[in-house]
Amino acid sequence: MSEYQYVAFRAVDRPLSDTQLAYAEKQSSRSELSKWEMSVEYHYGSFRGDVNGLLRGGFDLYLAYADYGEREVRLRLPHGLPFSRKILAPFLAFDNITWTKDAKGGGILTVAISHDPGEKEDIEEFTVYLDALESIRQQLITGDLRAFYLLWLCGAVDEFDELDETVAPPVPHGLDQMPAKSLDLLQFFGLDPLFCQAAAEGVPAYEPSDDEDPIQLWARSISETRSRALLLRFLKDDLVETKAELIAEIHDTGKMIDWPTTPCERTLNDLISAVSILRITEEKKQDKIAKAEANRQAAKVEKIRQARMEQMRASPQTWLTKAEKTAAAGGTDNYRAAAEMLADVREAIGGPRGERLAGNRASKIAKAHPTRNMLKSALRKKGLLP
Structure with a gap:
């Protein structure tokens, strides 16, 4: 050595x-x-x-x-x-x-x-x-x-x-x-x-x-x-x-x-x-500061998410199409982003209609890209595919 x-x-x-x-x-x-x-x-x-x-x-x-x-x-x-x-x-x-x-x-x-x-x-x-x-x-x-x-x-x-x-x-x-x-x-x-x-x-x-x-x-x-x-x-x-x-x-x-x-x-x-x-x-002290900062960041992210969900309630088709285009772009990050969009649409609309809109678009995306296993895995993790 x-x-x-x-x-x-x-x-x-x-x-x-x-x-x-x-x-x-x-x-x-x-x-x-x-x-x-x-x-x-x-x-x-x-x-x-x-x-x-x-x-x-x-x-x-x-x-x-x-x-x-x-x-x-x-x-x-x-x-x-x-x-x-x-x-x-x-x-x-x-x-x-x-x-x-x-x-x-x-x-x-x-x-x-x-x-x-x-x-x-x-x-x-x-x-x-x-x-x-x-x-x-x-x-x-x-x-x-x-x-x-x-x-x-x-x-x-x-x-x-x-x-x-x-x-x-x-x-x-x-x-x-x-x-x-x-x-x-x-x-x-x-x-x-x-x-x-x-x-x-x-x-x-x-x-x-x-x-x-x-x-x-x-x-x-x-x-x-x-x-x-x-x-x-x-x-x-x-x-x-x-x-x-x-x-x-x-x-x-x-x-x-x-x-x-x-x-x-x-x-x-x-x-x-x-x-x-x-x-x-x-x-x-530093742990307390770090936790407070983490809470602030989480609150900021959630605020942005709630604003996005308001847009989804007003125009769900726009976001379903955006999720489809994001998935088509390829890449692990895009697959996760597309799955999150569909899951947020499901939550924003709520009830059977929300489940149907998000589930149908997830199935359409999976059929359009049958060989993209990472994409299908991301959709399953959000409960969008069986």
């Missing part, structure tokens, strides 16, 4: 330069490569290129998947993690989650897990998870601690030997208001999307006022000359890189405030149990 592996890189801030592209080409002779993305699939063998070298050489995201039990993502943050050491400490307590600083600033954040084959659902579509990773990276750059908590969940919940002992870090406010696109990454790591909702139970929302928003405070503090210079830079230069540099500047000046959190003292097992309860509730 072959082993399947998939590796992908994505550039977010800017496309690769020609030099960076040439370096990427040397890392794998089998990859699909552009200035924005690189991907390669393996059924035998594995990727032997320099992952961190590629991330420092133009790419911003890395995703790797192997069906024998390994899943990994890496994000390069050119200006580092905009959180204090005190905030970061509990999030980096597992080997599954690591932060590697670059020599000249910035660094690479890695989340990697290993599991037994078949323990988690296989994955086929990877673009959605790269999109999720891009969304999370943008949150991290702007100091959104919720994104770090989500990454912590992705790595920590895999530590099955310590589920009863490991206490979750303080929960960022507004965790249950995470962007839907970011939440998709939970599924890449085999986790229920409801994990953030479970962890956020009892935790306040986060809606900072202008007086608390560090970006608003910084914007009011800079001079008009600086504002105009920045506006020109946004219009002429790389928008994402400029924004990232300014966020880093705000953090370095001390104007960034730590994202508010609430200690909840929940173990990983507590979170898993809470997710199970939420999943049962969610499935009941």
Whole structure:
């Protein structure tokens, strides 16, 4: 049995330069490569290129998947993690989650897990998870601690030997208001999307006022000359890189405030149990929604059918002829449609007359097409032929 592996890189801030592209080409002779993305699939063998070298050489995201039990993502943050050491400490307590600083600033954040084959659902579509990773990276750059908590969940919940002992870090406010696109990454790591909702139970929302928003405070503090210079830079230069540099500047000046959190003292097992309860509730909710939608659709179909039957009562011969022409057109769907028309005519007219009109036309149709057994079967199922 072959082993399947998939590796992908994505550039977010800017496309690769020609030099960076040439370096990427040397890392794998089998990859699909552009200035924005690189991907390669393996059924035998594995990727032997320099992952961190590629991330420092133009790419911003890395995703790797192997069906024998390994899943990994890496994000390069050119200006580092905009959180204090005190905030970061509990999030980096597992080997599954690591932060590697670059020599000249910035660094690479890695989340990697290993599991037994078949323990988690296989994955086929990877673009959605790269999109999720891009969304999370943008949150991290702007100091959104919720994104770090989500990454912590992705790595920590895999530590099955310590589920009863490991206490979750303080929960960022507004965790249950995470962007839907970011939440998709939970599924890449085999986790229920409801994990953030479970962890956020009892935790306040986060809606900072202008007086608390560090970006608003910084914007009011800079001079008009600086504002105009920045506006020109946004219009002429790389928008994402400029924004990232300014966020880093705000953090370095001390104007960034730590994202508010609430200690909840929940173990990983507590979170898993809470997710199970939420999943049962969610499935009941979705089942109720599905049943209500099915009832609405059934009512709509019946309304259309009753309108058609009114027409049949007014002009039965028109519909008998239409059923005959539909059956003559051939095909299983047409046979069923013809049988349904005749059955509806029978019901619309009612009584012996309805039975006679529908039955006689069904017999005429069957005699006109003696070799069409599927047609006769459709008519019999509606009780139109003996």
